[in-house]
Amino acid sequence: MTKERLPHIHILAMGGTIAGRAANAAETVGYRAGAIGINELLEAVPQLTDIAEVTGETVASIDSKDMTEALMIKLARRTEECLLDDSIDGIVITHGTDTLEESAFFLSLTLSSAKPVIFTGAMRPATALSADGPLNLLDAVHTASSPDAKNRGILVVMNGTIHDASDVTKRHTSRVDTFQSPNRGAIGAVTGGHVHFFYTAAPVHNLFPIPSGPLPEVEILYGHENESRILVDALINSKVSGIIYAGTGMGSISETVLPALREAQEQGIAVVRASRTGSGAVIPTSDYPLPFISAGTLVPQKSRILLQLLLVKKMNPSEIQHVFNLY
């Protein structure tokens, strides 16, 4: 009897807590992210060899709070090369959790492939009691090996749940169930190695080529009571290309800031209304007609990435709104 070939899953390591080392096993907060190399990470999960032929490489060893646009582009390019490699069946990206959702969303907008691409990370360092990284890695490799994970775009596997890159967001500072998809819910689960998707695949919107150079400057403002226009004026003076306004409620803008944002628009700055609430859609309303753009269900940090890529295409507010309507 011939043994069935195991899938070849390639791991791209970016650092983060999953590769974090602390002084002792009780330490779950003070540690150095990205201190552990890819080989040590794989050795901690010997069960991987039962389910896949696993190879790995280090793309970066950073705390993901320091993620940059250049590194995000580098990660997208390397992932694309791996997707084109016929010997690779699926890809797992280990990443710090702080900005994991931004990288996953960026790759979902710029890559196209039937092969699974799975992001994972950890909330406790590799050296901690009850470290969550090893099981997250095993679950991610199970998912990357699953034929059911094909044609679903970029996925995030954490804490036994599978999430779509557009909805998933980090919602808690320390708990292992921090990753949630607040609008549409998790799309699947990994239980005892069994990968189970709850829904058929949603449409995948890989809309852009991987950008070749720096993206337009887009900043995020956070709405609050008794707000002044100081920050909007600073952004107008800085000649940014876009502003994401994380407004109160459904992207509401206070009367003190509204005239300043209108002035920004007159200077050619694109303004997107998102919400500081963390979930729900911001939809176009007569209170804020075009050129105000509404973010849909995208959180401010993902709205920023989408707007940057749309501004590269030199789209006008109406065209930009059409793309945000997909979310």
Ligand SMILES: NC(=O)CC[C@H](N)C(=O)O
């Ligand atoms: N749990 C984590 O991964 C957060 C640690 C670190 N700040 C990072 O994002 O890389």
